[in-house]
Amino acid sequence: MCGLLGMLSGHSDAPNYVDAIKRALPCMRHRGPDDAGTWNDDDVVFGFNRLSIIDLEHSHQPLRWGPPENPERYALTFNGEIYNYVELRQELQEHGYEFRTSGDSETIVVGYHHWGEEVVEHLRGMFAIAVWDSEKRTLFLARDQFGIKPLFYATTDKGTVFSSEKKCILEMAPELGLELNLDRRAIEHYVDLQYVPEPETLHSQIRRLESGCTATVLPGGQVMDNRYFRPRFEVTKVTAGKEQDLFDRIARVLEDSVEKHMRADVTVGSFLSGGIDSTAIAALAKRHNPNLLTFTTGFEREGYSEVDVAAESAEAIGAEHIVKVVSPEEYAEAIPRIMWYLDDPVADPSLVPLYFVAREARKHVKVVLSGEGADELFGGYTIYKEPLSLAPFEKLPSPLLKGLNHLGNILPEGMKGKSLLQRGTTPMEERYYGNARSFNFEQLQRVLPWAKREWDHREVTAPIYAQSRHMDPVARMQHLDLFTWMRGDILVKADKINMANSLELRVPFLDKEVFRVAESIPHDLKIAHGTTKYALRKAMEQIVPPHVLHRKKLGFPVPMRHWLAGDELHGWAQDTIKESQTGDIFDKAAVLEMLKEHRDGVSDHSRRLWTVLAFMVWHGIFVEHRIDPKIENPDYPVNI
Template sequence: MCGLVGLLTSDGSGRRLREGFPTALHCMRHRGPDEPGGTWSDDDLVLGFNRLAFIDIEHSHQPLRWGPPESPDRYALTYNGEVYNYLELRAQLAADEGAVFHTEGDGEAVVAAFHYWGPGAVARLRGMFAFAIWDTETRTLFLARDPFGIKPLFMATGPGGTAFGSEKKSILALLDSVGGGRDLDPRAIEHYTVLQYVPEPETLHRDITRLESGCHATLTPGSAPRIQRYFTPQFDIRPFTSGGEQRRYDEIAEVLSDSVAKHMRADVTVGSFLSGGIDSTAIAALAIRHNPDLITFTTGFEREGYSEVDVAAESAAAIGARHIVKVVGPAEFASAIPEIVWYLDDPVADPALVPLYFVAQEARKHVKVVLSGEGADELFGGYTIYREPLSLKPFDRLPGGLRSAAGRLSARIPEGTRGKSLLHRGSMTLEERYYGNARSFDDARLRAVLRGYRPEWTHTDVTADLYATTRGWDPVARMQHIDLFTWLRGDILVKADKMTMANSLELRVPFLDPEVFEVAQRLPTDQKLAHGTTKYALRRALEQIVPGHVLHRKKLGFPVPLRHWLAGTELHDWARETIAHSQTDQIFDKAAVLAMLDEHRAGTVDNSRRLWTVLVFMVWHGIFVEGSITPTIADREYPVTL
C-alpha cells in the first residue's frame, strides 16, 4: 500500500519537471513513510512514489524497472495496492512465458503480466490496485484501477500533459504544470449535497477527475486518456436447484475462507477490525485460523447506547483474539475534523469515518495491516432498504394514473402520519425513488439551502445509465448494482482508504474479491432476503464460523451519536461557529442552514445528517479554497516492520 504520482508531459519536459515532485509526494507522505520520495523520469514522464512496505520488504523498491530478458529495463512501474494471487501469477508467467523475476514481490508480477498478456492482464489480478506502467519503447502509459474501486486514482489533463496520482492533493500540486484550473464544479457540489459524497468520476474540482473502478486508460504524450471499462459487475441470478441450498452455502464459506487466506499474505503482522456485526466477525474468525495471535480493534463513544464495544469484545473472546478498544469523546471528535477532511481530499459526509480514523490510529500502534468487512452488504444483500421492493410490490400492479394519484394523496397527508411515506414511495418507480444508500436532502430542502439549485443534476443524472444497463433485472439486484457504482465506491471505500492510509495502515477487504463476487452474483433474492433477515445465504454459510450471538444481529458498524451531539452542548456551538465563519455564502444559504440547526436543537426534526453534510463541506472549503483552516498534520515516523 503506497502513494503514487506521475506526470506525462506534452512537450518532452519530463526531466525538468521532476524538480517539482517533492511537493506532490510530500502531500501524501502518510501513504508511504517507509520509503518516501522515490522518483524516476525520462523526457516524457516523471514518476514519484512513497512506499509502505508489506511484501519483499528489502527489495521491490519503486518506481520499479522491469523487462523481458531481451530488454530488461523496458518498463517503469508505480503500483499502489496488493495483488493477492501474485505467487500463482509469477509461477504461471515463469512456466508459460519464460518470465524472469528479480524480486519476491507482487509488483513484478503486475508488469510482467501486462507485458505478456497485454491490457487483458488486469482482469487476472485478484486484489486491490491502482498502477501506472510506462513502456519506454512504445512511449505509451497504461493506467488501471481495481474492479471495485478499493484504491483511488485521480487524473487531470491539460495542454501541458496529464497528471495522475493516489491523492487529489498531489494533483493540485501539479495543476500548473498541466495547465489545469482550480474552479469548483457546481454539478459535483449538488451531487455531494444530495448524496453525501462526490460520485465517480467527478471531484469537486472541475479539471480533476477519477479513473473509475474497473477501468484502465492508455495515454501517449500529447494525447487525452483513452478509457476502457474491463469489469462490469453483473448479477447473473440462478435459482437454486432442488437440494442445492447447502452446496451453495458451502461454496460461499469456501470462497470466503480462501479469500481471507490470500488477504493474509504479508511479511508483516495482520490484524482485523471488529464491530458487532456479522461481516467483520466472519473475517476475524477466518483470519485467526492463519494467525492465532490475531489482534482485533473496535471503537466506541462516550455515550451509552451508541457503542458496539461490548458485542465486539464478546465476539473477540469467542474466537480467541486479543481485543483493543478505542473510546472517542465529542471534544476529540470535533478537534479531529479538519485533519480528517484534509486527508479525505473531497468531502464525505458519513460520520462513521471519524471513528474509523481513530480506530485506525489505534490499530497502527500494533499492526501494519488490518482486514475489514466492507462489501458484504452490496454483494450479499445486507441493507434493509433492499426489502423495499417486496413491501411496495402491490403498487406495481396499479395503473400509472392510480400510482400518480397515490403520490398526490401522500402530499396532502400531514408529516409524521402513518402511511404517508409508503404512499409517496409506492407512487414512484424504482428509478425515481432509489439512487443509492444515502440521501441528505429532498428536493424541497435542497432548493431552500443550496444556491443555484438545478433539479436535473440530482439522482437521475448519476444513476440513469446504470438503470439503463440493468433493465429487466430483479429489482433487488438493480439496487445492488446501483450501490456498487455509487455508495460503495463513493462513500464506503473512500473512507476506508483515506482514514486508514491517513495513519499509514493498510486495510484489506476480503469480501470485495472477484471470486467471492462470482459466487454472490448468482444468489436469487430469496437467498438474500428471507425469514425477516438480510444476507440470508451468507448467514447460513457462516453458521459454523461466527459466534451465535452475532449470526442474526443487524449490521451497525461504528454508530455515531451525531444527532445527540449536534442538539446538545457537545457539537452545537462548534457547528454554529463553523457556519458563521464559512465563506460559502455563494454556495449555501447560511440563514437556512442556521434555521436547520435551530430546528434540530428544538427537537422538531432530525436534521443531523443534513447539517453534517453542509458542515463537512464548509470545513473542506475552509481548507482547500479559502485557506482559512489549517489542519495540524503530524509527520509520523513508523518502523519499516511491525
C-alpha cells in the same frame, strides 16, 4: 502498498517536472513512510511513497522491467496488493518469464507484457496501476473492479498528471497551468448525496479514473478510458434442497479469500464491530493467525457503542482485543485533519471514529482486515427488503397506480400509509437513489439557492440504472450501490482514513472470486425469513458466534444528532457556519436556521447539517487556506 504520483509530458520535457513531483510527494507521505523516490525519462516522471508489506527488501518502485532484448522497457508504479501473485508468477514462469523480485509488483508488469491491457482480468486484489511503455510511448492506467484504491488525474497542455491523492495535483497546479476552479455541478451532487460521485471531484479540472476501468494516455493526448468490469448478477437457480450447496460455496470462497488476504511479510490484524461482516472476517483470519489482534471503537454514550459485543466476539473466537473510546472533544479536534486527508469531503460521521481506531491499530500492526462490501454483495441493507413489500403494486394497472400516487401525495404528512402509497406507485429509478441522499430538492434549494433539478441525484443514478434493466429488483439496488454509495463513501473512507495512519486496510469480501459467487445468489436467499444477508448468515453458522449471527449491523455509530443539539458540538457548528467564507455557495442564514431548528427539536437535521459542515471545513482548508488541519507531517506543503 504506496502512494503513486506521475506526469506524462506532452512535449518530451519530463525532466522539467522532476522537482515539482519531488515537492508534491510529501503531501502523501502517510501513504508510504518507509521509502520514497522518483524516476524519469524524457516523457514521464514517476514518484512514489512506499509502505512495505511484501518483499520488504526489494520491490522498490518505480519498478523497471523488460524482456531480454529491452530489459528496462517498462516502468511501473502501483498502489495496492495482488493476492494471487504467487499463482500468477507460477503461470507466467511456465510461459518462460524470469522474475527479479519476490513481490507482487513485478507480476503486474510481466503480466502486462504478456497479456496487454487484459492483465487486469487476471489480477485478484486491490490496485491503482501506472505502467509506462517506453517502446510504444503509451501510459497504461488501471483501477480494481470495485474502486478500493483511488486514482486522480488532470490533463492540461503541459501533459497529464496522475496521483493516489488529489492534494498532490493541487500542489503541482502552477507547473501544470491548472486552474483550481470549483465544479458547481459536483458541489450539488455532493450536498445531495453526501459524497462526490465518480468520476467527478470538487475541482473541475481534476477527475478520477472510475472503478473497474483502464485508460491509455499518449504524450500530448487525452485520457481514453475503458470499462472492463460490468456486474451481471446472473442468478443461478437453486433447486429445493440444494440451498446448502450454495451456503457451502460461500463459506469456501470466503475462507480462500481471507487466506489470500493474509499474505504479508508483516503482522495482520482485524477490525471488529458487533455485526456479522467483520466478525466473519476476524473468525476466519484467526484460523491463519493464532495471535490475531482485533480492534474496535465506540463512544461513552449509551446506544452508540458496540464495544461490549465486539469484546464478546473477540473472546469467542480467541482473539486479543483492543478498544479505543472517542470523546466529543477528540472528535471535534480531529475533523479538520480528516477533511485534509479525504481530498474531497465525505459527509459520513463514522469517518472520525474510524480514524481513531486506525490510529490505535497502527501502534500494533501494519495491515488490518475489515468487512466492507458484504452488504452490497450479499444484500445487507434493510431497504433491500422493500421490493418484497411493494410487489403487490406491480400487478396494478397504470391508471390505478397513477390515482394511488396522487392520493399518496395529498395525504397529510405523517399519516399512516402515505409513504407506502408514494413509494409503491413510484418506479424504482425515481424512489431509490442509494443509501446516502440526505436532502430532497426543496430542502436542497433551502441551503443551495442556485441548485438545478437537472443536476440532482438522477443525473448520477440514471446511467447506472440503464445498465441493470435485466436484473431483479434487489440486484438492481445492489448494482446501484456498487457504483454510488460503496465507491463514493465506504471505500473512500476505507482507503483515505486508514492510509492517513499508514495502515493498509484489506477487504476480503470485495474479492473477484467472492463476487462471482455472490452475484449468483437469487433474491429469495438474500432477503429471507425477515432478515438480510440470509445466505451469508447460513454460510457462517459454524464460523460466527451465535450472539452475532442474526444481530443487526451498527458499524461505528456516531451520536451526531445529540451532539449537534447539545453542548458537545453545537457551539463548534455555529462557529464553523459563521466563519466559513462560503456565502457564494450556501445560504448561511438558512443553515444557521436549520441548526436552531435542530437544537429546538423542531426537526432532526443532523445528516443535512453534517453534510454542510463537512464541506465548510474542507473549503476552509483547501480554498480559503484559513483552517490549519494540523497534519502530523512536518514536510507537507502549506500552499495547497
